[in-house]
Amino acid sequence: MLADLRQKVAVGYVGGSDFVKQQEQLGTASLSVTTRFDFCFPENGLTAYKLGALLPSQSFINWIGEDRYKELVKFILHYIADLDIPIKRGTFVEFRNGMINVSPIGRNASTEERNEYQKYDLEHKIRETFVNVLREKFADIGLTYSIGGQISFDIFPTGWDKTYCLQHLEADAKKPDGVEYTTIHFFGDKTYKGGNDYEIYEDPRTIGHSVTDPDDCFKQVKALFDL
Structure with a gap:
């Protein structure tokens, strides 16, 4: 599904775990997770990749x-x-x-x-x-x-929640070869107050979608993007 989705839109993920953990979860032994997504945002975007290239990080x-x-x-x-x-x-x-x-x-x-x-x-x-x-x-x-x-x-x-990753998208728009992402959809399950998806789900720069599990996420993505 990811390959089909990337034919229509830029796709990224954001999570609190470090890059090694996300490679275990989303990549394979022979395939880096950075090749599967346009943007990768481990640690809420404090470490970030665009098309496999490392972006500026924070500590x-x-x-x-x-x-x-x-x-x-x-x-x-x-x-x-x-x-x-x-x-x-x-x-x-x-x-x-x-x-x-x-x-x-x-x-x-x-x-x-x-x-x-x-x-x-x-x-x-x-x-x-x-x-x-x-x-x-x-x-x-x-x-x-x-x-x-x-x-x-x-x-x-404070401020280093998942909304932190959005500044990378805003910075990309200012680059000579960058892209302005005018519509950003976010899918997450911990969207309640106190959950780690809440801030980015509620952020006015995103359109938030609350999901219950991976199957529900796939279902909503397929319906939204006509896959």
Whole structure:
């Protein structure tokens, strides 16, 4: 479907994970994800590619500074250590170029464990409570906390949500060989307030489409673009 869609429009994706993780999810061993899309926006666009070429990037650690970063991570790890949840695995804080990802259960959890934790989290609001504590503790830094996926949430500077990627499209329009994208459709499942698709879904520069799962996304894209 992607190949057919790219015959009609420019296609891109945006996600919070780093490029390596997105290559695992969307590429193959022999095919780079950058060849499948016109634009690739790992880490909400803080790392970005256009037609395989790397665009200017930004860094979370340079923004926050080493001392405040250590203070933040120390608090997070102490909080997780004191959490009474059914299971814990490993990689509770994952450092990325543009953010950190925090997982109370740990990103090393298996698929089955992730599914079970998601149910537990929905009932006991572990991530929601955690985020509220961090918002109060570090209110002076100017951070945004975004719950996404099954087991984790992202922490990044305010304004570095998925709307960050849109500035790459705006910059492209100003280049001599660039393109002005007058209509931008966004499809996402975490479009509710507090979800990691909310800001870009609500942004006036996009036309937002809320989907329930990949099959629903395919269905809506096919209908919209007559595929």
